[in-house]
Amino acid sequence: xxxxxxxxxxxxxxxxxxxxxxxxxxxxxxxxxxxxxxxxxxxxxxxxxxxxxxxxxxxxxxxxxxxxxxxxxxxxxxxxxxxxxxxxxxxxxxxxxxxxxxxxxxxxxxxxxxxxxxxxxxxxxxxxxxxxxxxxxxxxxxxxxxxxxxxxxxxxxxxxxxxxxxxxxxxxxxxxxxxxxxxxxxxxxxxxx
Numbered sequence: 001x002x003x004x005x006x007x008x009x010x011x012x013x014x015x016x017x018x019x020x021x022x023x024x025x026x027x028x029x030x031x032x033x034x035x036x037x038x039x040x041x042x043x044x045x046x047x048x049x050x051x052x053x054x055x056x057x058x059x060x061x062x063x064x065x066x067x068x069x070x071x072x073x074x075x076x077x078x079x080x081x082x083x084x085x086x087x088x089x090x091x092x093x094x095x096x097x098x099x100x101x102x103x104x105x106x107x108x109x110x111x112x113x114x115x116x117x118x119x120x121x122x123x124x125x126x127x128x129x130x131x132x133x134x135x136x137x138x139x140x141x142x143x144x145x146x147x148x149x150x151x152x153x154x155x156x157x158x159x160x161x162x163x164x165x166x167x168x169x170x171x172x173x174x175x176x177x178x179x180x181x182x183x184x185x186x187x188x189x190x191x192x193x
Contacts, residue, residue: 001040002033002136002184004094004114011095011112014183019099024107028076029062029173030091031110031180034117039135042177043115044169045083046130058132058169060176064106076111084131085122086115097179102172110176134164139181145174 032043049056061080069075073096077088093113100108121131138144139162150159160174169177 001035001038004092007112007184008094010183011097014095014097016096017098019101019107021099021107024101024105026065026072026075027063027102027106027108028065028072028079029060029108029110029176030076030080031060031097031112031176032080032086032091032115033112033136034115034119034133036117036133036135039137041117041133041135042139043084044132044134044164044167044173045128046132046167048125048127048129056129057171057173058167059173060110062108062110072109073111076109076113080115083124083128085124086119090116097176097183100172100175108172108176110180112180132164132167138164139177145178 034041034043043061044058045061046058047056061083062076063079063082065072065075066078069078073093074088077091077093080086080091081088091113093111095112097110097112100110102108117133123131144164145160145162147158147160149156151157159171160178162169162174162177
């Protein structure tokens with residue numbers, strides 16, 4: 001399991017890459033960690049098919065910043081509470097990753113946080129079709145991840161893909177997951193059990 005004190009320190013000293021938010025709408029997601037049966041897991045959601053953006057895709061909870069959000073960390077917590085019913089004050093934030101941009105015009109900041117488990121989720125059925133709790137170590141296994149080159153607006157971009165059972169995690173969520181895995185790579189954790 002990831003030591004949460006080490007994780008907070010690691011993210012605090014992680015040199016986040018920021019991008020100019022010019023013309024992009026601010027948004028945040030939570031990379032939710034939970035402990036199930038003594039094992040670190042990540043929580044993902046599968047979005048409902050009818051949504052105008054990313055329908056049916058696997059994602060982390062999150063969304064656009066609202067005017068009443070004091071900062072993007074608050075956005076990540078609020079969106080998680082709205083989508084899953086996890087009280088914002090029960091989410092322990094450890095830090096953040098790099099800025100990302102979405103092809104739909106969003107400037108996305110991912111925050112890493114621990115959520116309580118077990119927890120009785122109150123799922124926003126209009127947005128969320130399924131809650132997925134996946135063991136963190138699964139994503140470090142050989143053959144789970146691959147990259148494809150995709151063309152968008154005349155440029156070729158590498159796109160990450162991860163498989164978990166019948167689920168395929170790709171695009172922005174997979175890019176955030178890849179960075180989280182790199183930042184928390186066990187080989188880089190000196191002195192950890």
